[in-house]
Amino acid sequence: MGAIEAGGTKFVVGVGRGPGAGLLARAQFPTGDDPAALLTQVIAWLVEAQRTHGRLAAIGVASFGPVDLDPRSATYGSITTTPKPGWRGTDIIGPLRGAFPGRPIGFDTDVNGAALGEGRWGAAVGLDDFIYVTVGTGIGGGGVARGRLLHGLVHPEMGHIPMPVLDGDRFAGSCAIHGRCWEGLCAGPAIAARTGRPADALAADDPAWDLTARYMAQAFATLTYVLSPRRIIFGGSVRKGGRLGEAAFLDKTRAALLEVLNGYIASPALTKDGVRDFIVAPTLGDDAGVCGAIALAHDALRSGEPHRP
Amino acid sequence: MGAIEAGGTKFVVGVGRGPGAGLLARAQFPTGDDPAALLTQVIAWLVEAQRTHGRLAAIGVASFGPVDLDPRSATYGSITTTPKPGWRGTDIIGPLRGAFPGRPIGFDTDVNGAALGEGRWGAAVGLDDFIYVTVGTGIGGGGVARGRLLHGLVHPEMGHIPMPVLDGDRFAGSCAIHGRCWEGLCAGPAIAARTGRPADALAADDPAWDLTARYMAQAFATLTYVLSPRRIIFGGSVRKGGRLGEAAFLDKTRAALLEVLNGYIASPALTKDGVRDFIVAPTLGDDAGVCGAIALAHDALRSGEPHRP
Numbered sequence: 001m002g003a004i005e006a007g008g009t010k011f012v013v014g015v016g017r018g019p020g021a022g023l024l025a026r027a028q029f030p031t032g033d034d035p036a037a038l039l040t041q042v043i044a045w046l047v048e049a050q051r052t053h054g055r056l057a058a059i060g061v062a063s064f065g066p067v068d069l070d071p072r073s074a075t076y077g078s079i080t081t082t083p084k085p086g087w088r089g090t091d092i093i094g095p096l097r098g099a100f101p102g103r104p105i106g107f108d109t110d111v112n113g114a115a116l117g118e119g120r121w122g123a124a125v126g127l128d129d130f131i132y133v134t135v136g137t138g139i140g141g142g143g144v145a146r147g148r149l150l151h152g153l154v155h156p157e158m159g160h161i162p163m164p165v166l167d168g169d170r171f172a173g174s175c176a177i178h179g180r181c182w183e184g185l186c187a188g189p190a191i192a193a194r195t196g197r198p199a200d201a202l203a204a205d206d207p208a209w210d211l212t213a214r215y216m217a218q219a220f221a222t223l224t225y226v227l228s229p230r231r232i233i234f235g236g237s238v239r240k241g242g243r244l245g246e247a248a249f250l251d252k253t254r255a256a257l258l259e260v261l262n263g264y265i266a267s268p269a270l271t272k273d274g275v276r277d278f279i280v281a282p283t284l285g286d287d288a289g290v291c292g293a294i295a296l297a298h299d300a301l302r303s304g305e306p307h308r309p
Numbered sequence: 310m311g312a313i314e315a316g317g318t319k320f321v322v323g324v325g326r327g328p329g330a331g332l333l334a335r336a337q338f339p340t341g342d343d344p345a346a347l348l349t350q351v352i353a354w355l356v357e358a359q360r361t362h363g364r365l366a367a368i369g370v371a372s373f374g375p376v377d378l379d380p381r382s383a384t385y386g387s388i389t390t391t392p393k394p395g396w397r398g399t400d401i402i403g404p405l406r407g408a409f410p411g412r413p414i415g416f417d418t419d420v421n422g423a424a425l426g427e428g429r430w431g432a433a434v435g436l437d438d439f440i441y442v443t444v445g446t447g448i449g450g451g452g453v454a455r456g457r458l459l460h461g462l463v464h465p466e467m468g469h470i471p472m473p474v475l476d477g478d479r480f481a482g483s484c485a486i487h488g489r490c491w492e493g494l495c496a497g498p499a500i501a502a503r504t505g506r507p508a509d510a511l512a513a514d515d516p517a518w519d520l521t522a523r524y525m526a527q528a529f530a531t532l533t534y535v536l537s538p539r540r541i542i543f544g545g546s547v548r549k550g551g552r553l554g555e556a557a558f559l560d561k562t563r564a565a566l567l568e569v570l571n572g573y574i575a576s577p578a579l580t581k582d583g584v585r586d587f588i589v590a591p592t593l594g595d596d597a598g599v600c601g602a603i604a605l606a607h608d609a610l611r612s613g614e615p616h617r618p
Binding site (some may be wrong): 080081093128136141148149150151153155156157158164165177178221222223224225226227228229269270 | 322328338352376390436437450452455456457458459461462463464466467468469470471472473474486487489527530531532533534535536537538539569571572573574575578579
């Protein structure tokens, strides 16, 4: 399989069957502002990798967005309205089809790719209904329901859900569009704006950790009520909890989730013990993106194009 | 097909293929507090209906809840933790299996049933991704994603999502568990508690309509961000807008939704014109429940039991 993790900062490209030893080769290229030149580089690398590792049966692309995922659309497989210089309206899969004629190409959002990869090889193996959320520079979510990635009108944009503001919190939020939405309260830039320092440098006893855990819990409660997932995978840099540490910050978030739900959902997963397996960290680490793209390639091969797993 | 709409107030039972002339016979029975006696009545009616209309190929049940929808669970097909006297732990499909051996039995929530029925014959024909929401005594939601009903840890409990409180709104909310969650701000009892009169008697210019429309819009924005539906069907009595009227209240809600989204999602469905087809009233009316149950029966027959459309 060929795999492309198309990120806003870098493109990671790989060939292989899955994570670990299954990933036979990988390389990365800065995203830059010249998509045509970058796609030429990426394709050249994949063509060269075929010489070493054999014909690529299919290719998967997990892309930053917003992207057009509607197979009936004329702009299917392209990045649509991004403010990123040079990238608006970039057709990603067109050049791939030209270079690899006849090969199935899977295409989805970066977070949907990561969700699929964690479902196949990582923190959600065996589950048909789960959510992958990344909280870093922004907030993104991907979901699997009844074994299939969520798509629809566009694709989930979970980061911008409206949020109740906690009593006494005067922070105005950092989202340019919605102010105090989830992303405007919990993403890395929000924490930096609230505290004056980046999340990874924030002291263990900074009150922002309690606030962030409680806001994360409100958002996870919303996702739980709406989608009824069996697990939520909490990825991205903010979950690492700065100097507080990942384990302590995840525990804070889990405890806050039980408070917000207030016993409404009767399930062993939403008890003091069970919640440790309900809110979890991802397990694929730095390979999550490229493994997600490999998973998209597998599904494209199995289901035929366009990718509808 | 045999169909049972198992409601908290009444059970509606029918036989047929679909809505309108497709519904060959129907009857209703008060739910009461003696499930065994009621189920005996319901089964006797269905057995009698078979004599007139021919063998029931499958049976569908759309039930009030919470219900156990996990086919691997020992209590699959039963009502679980309801506070309704007599009904806690009631096995619904056991007696049906006894009376109709070998017949596939579809079982789901009332709102998932209504969603399926509206998708097959009503306001969401041809759509793979949509949501059905009912706002009446409580708030419930059912969702179809990639053509399949949403299930998971339990089932969606959309009514209890956390909500941002609007500036200056001092109403404490009516939800016994969460106070000012969506249901606590927008369901019929919330409107009655806020205004001192029931929604259907509320004057056209009562400020509660503006507030309710804005809270509905926040919740619809959340559902749109999380699930990316192609349409939201707004059912239940509150949408009728009391003396303001359904058309005006739906328009208020649509306009408020565009304000809350603030242009973030680029889609023709979320423009001033498009939103009229994005937020719509259901079209199956009083037959929505029993038609949902017929749809569940069709799917049980097609997919085999247990119902996993």
